[in-house]
Amino acid sequence: MKRITLIPGDGIGPEISNAVTKIIEAAGLKIDWDVQTAGADVAEKEGSPLPQRVIESIRQNKVALKAPVTTPIGKGFRSVNVALRKELDLYANIRPCRNIEGIKTPFDNVNLVVVRENTEDLYAGIERQIDDDTAESIKIITRNASTRIVKYAFDYAVKYGRKTVHAVTKANICKLSDGLFLECARHVAKDYPQIEYKEILVDNLCMQLVQKPSQFDVLVLPNLYGDIVSDLTAGLIGGLGVAQGANIGTECAVFEPVHGSAPDIKGQNKANPTALLICAVNMLKHIEENETAQKIENALYNVIKEGKVLTADLGGNATTTEYTSEVIKHL
Numbered sequence: 282m283k284r285i286t287l288i289p290g291d292g293i294g295p296e297i298s299n300a301v302t303k304i305i306e307a308a309g310l311k312i313d314w315d316v317q318t319a320g321a322d323v324a325e326k327e328g329s330p331l332p333q334r335v336i337e338s339i340r341q342n343k344v345a346l347k348a349p350v351t352t353p354i355g356k357g358f359r360s361v362n363v364a365l366r367k368e369l370d371l372y373a374n375i376r377p378c379r380n381i382e383g384i385k386t387p388f389d390n391v392n393l394v395v396v397r398e399n400t401e402d403l404y405a406g407i408e409r410q411i412d413d414d415t416a417e418s419i420k421i422i423t424r425n426a427s428t429r430i431v432k433y434a435f436d437y438a439v440k441y442g443r444k445t446v447h448a449v450t451k452a453n454i455c456k457l458s459d460g461l462f463l464e465c466a467r468h469v470a471k472d473y474p475q476i477e478y479k480e481i482l483v484d485n486l487c488m489q490l491v492q493k494p495s496q497f498d499v500l501v502l503p504n505l506y507g508d509i510v511s512d513l514t515a516g517l518i519g520g521l522g523v524a525q526g527a528n529i530g531t532e533c534a535v536f537e538p539v540h541g542s543a544p545d546i547k548g549q550n551k552a553n554p555t556a557l558l559i560c561a562v563n564m565l566k567h568i569e570e571n572e573t574a575q576k577i578e579n580a581l582y583n584v585i586k587e588g589k590v591l592t593a594d595l596g597g598n599a600t601t602t603e604y605t606s607e608v609i610k611h612l
């Protein structure tokens with residue numbers, strides 16, 4: 282039996298994790314879930330929101346499914362999500378975004394992938410209060426990290442038959458940091474003559490994305506722009522409830538949705554487990570459990586296409602439990 286780390290997270294995390302593990306079990310696949318808690322409650326009990334046991338579990342199992350973990354805003358401990366990505370060197374955050382049949386949106390031809398650098402930029406967490414009225418945050422961009430993420434984006438394009446890679450920056454303003462990212466992108470692009478290479482400033486990208494998203498294929502971005510743009514692209518296909526993601530490193534892979542812990546709907550049996558379920562499907566493909574992955578994928582997309590049992594974020598009135606049962610019925 283395959284052993285996989287499961288981080289149920291907090292907020293809506295435990296509800297959607299429960300839905301997903303139930304669906305996988307109903308699809309006939311037994312997984313030995315190595316459940317690892319993290320976050321604020323754990324910090325109170327164990328002194329750290331991300332104890333070493335969580336890292337060790339993922340190192341050992343190589344694969345993890347992770348639900349969201351709340352990060353205190355403007356104060357408190359460093360994001361568990363950022364720390365995990367850094368600790369395991371999960372340098373590539375991949376967020377594919379394509380229309381799902383049955384979810385009505387203003388566009389029906391979205392099919393792009395956000396490749397977000399996951400280890401540096403403003404997420405390095407180097408901040409200081411200079412005086413009462415001034416704070417400073419340092420944006421770190423390195424040649425190594427930029428080169429490897431752009432290389433990942435081009436390799437991804439080759440592997441999945443994609444045609445264009447856009448490097449996204451604000452290099453007109455951040456001339457040195459984003460300038461270095463761009464320099465690396467140009468250098469890497471030369472090794473992939475079969476893929477078209479383009480550049481765009483992040484502000485213009487946002488405007489173009491909400492006007493004509495079909496013109497984009499693979500986007501490669503430094504960490505902060507990648508974070509923001511991938512929420513925007515999630516909005517193009519039906520919102521955070523359906524937006525998948527994966528953090529890939531050289532040793533391990535952690536599959537987690539784009540969305541956060543949604544404290545506004547926590548414990549109300551309202552959360553949409555779809556995003557985490559698509560992450561789980563990708564995780565199953567990653568460990569070559571293709572048959573189960575396909576079975577779940579078919580059931581999920583049929584439920585959404587039929588449109589009879591949907592959660593509130595998709596315009597329906599089903600609870601998380603009812604939606605989960607409907608997917609199981611369709612397996």
Ligand code: NAI
Nearest residue numbers: 349350351352362521522540541542543545546552553594
């Ligand atoms: P959020 O993604 O949790 O929620 C934004 C909006 O989308 C809310 O209205 C929420 O109800 C809705 N939403 C999100 N996921 C949904 C789902 N599965 N089904 C239905 N509706 C859903 O973003 P927010 O409020 O900015 O962040 C909340 C917390 O989550 C923060 O502490 C943040 O740091 C953390 N966070 C954690 C992430 C992770 O663990 N990877 C990623 C993003 C945020």
